[in-house]
Amino acid sequence: MNQQIIIAGFGGQGVLFTGKFMAYAGLYQGYEVSWLPSYGPEMRGGTANCNVVISDQPVGSPIVINATSLIAMNAPSLEKFEASVVPGGKIFVDSTLITAKVSRADVEAFYVPATQLAGDNGLKGLSNMIMLGKFIKETGICEAALIEKTLKKVVPPKKAELIEKNMQAIQMGYKL
Numbered sequence: 001m002n003q004q005i006i007i008a009g010f011g012g013q014g015v016l017f018t019g020k021f022m023a024y025a026g027l028y029q030g031y032e033v034s035w036l037p038s039y040g041p042e043m044r045g046g047t048a049n050c051n052v053v054i055s056d057q058p059v060g061s062p063i064v065i066n067a068t069s070l071i072a073m074n075a076p077s078l079e080k081f082e083a084s085v086v087p088g089g090k091i092f093v094d095s096t097l098i099t100a101k102v103s104r105a106d107v108e109a110f111y112v113p114a115t116q117l118a119g120d121n122g123l124k125g126l127s128n129m130i131m132l133g134k135f136i137k138e139t140g141i142c143e144a145a146l147i148e149k150t151l152k153k154v155v156p157p158k159k160a161e162l163i164e165k166n167m168q169a170i171q172m173g174y175k176l
Contacts, residue, residue: 001031001056003141004064006081008049009073009094011039014128017154018071019050021132025142025150026054034062047076054141069139071131073114075100092135094127110134112176118169126169133173 005022009015016037023035032055039048051064067085071092072078078091078098085091087106096115112134114127123130136142142150147170151163 001054003052003054003069003139004067005052005054005069005071006049006064006067006084007052007071007073008047008077008081009071009128011048013048013073014125015048015071015073016050018128018132019052021150021154022052022054022141024153025146026052028146028150029143031056032059034059036062036064047074047080049077049081069135071135072098073128073131074098078102090138092131092138094131096127108138110138112173114173117172121168121172123165123169123172126165129166129169130173130176133170134176135173136170137174137176 007015007019019035023033026033034053036051038050051062053059053062067089069090070081070085073094075098078093078100082102085107090108091102092110092112094114095111096113102109112131114130117130118124118127148167151166155163
C-alpha cells in the first residue's frame with residue numbers, strides 16, 4: 001500500500017476535511033499516514049489543496065510529487081495537478097464545475113457531478129463527500145465498516161448532527 005493523493009479545489013469546498021478523513025481512515029487501518037494542507041488567505045474562495053500519503057511503510061515526505069490519485073474540485077485544480085498523476089493513476093473530477101476532460105490517456109478518469117448531486121439531494125456543501133464516496137469505491141482506500149467511525153473522529157462534536165448527511169453523501173458517491 002502506497003497511496004499518494006492530491007485533493008484540490010476552492011477554499012470552502014471541504015478539500016482539507018476530505019484529506020483529514022483519508023488520513024484518519026488510514027490510521028484506523030494501521031497504515032502510516034501524512035496529511036499536509038496548503039492554504040492561506042485564499043482559504044475561502046481561492047485555491048486550497050492537501051497532500052495525503054497512506055502507506056504500509058514509514059512516510060518519508062508529506063509532499064506528494066507523483067500522485068497515485070487526484071481529486072479535482074475545480075478547473076484550476078485539474079489544470080495545475082493533472083500532470084502530477086503517475087501513469088495508471090486515477091483522476092476524479094467534479095464534472096458539475098469542470099467542463100474540461102482529462103487530457104491524458106494513461107490515467108483513469110472519473111467524472112462525478114458532485115456539486116449538482118449535492119444540491120439536488122439536500123446535501124448542499126457536501127460535494128466533497130460525494131467525491132470521497134466515489135474515491136473509496138474505486139480505490140478501496142477505506143474499509144466500509146470504518147467510514148462512520150472516521151466521520152465521528154473528524155466531524156467536530158458541535159457539528160455531530162452533520163454525520164448522518166455526510167454518510168448519505170458518501171453512500172451516494174459510492175453508488176455511482
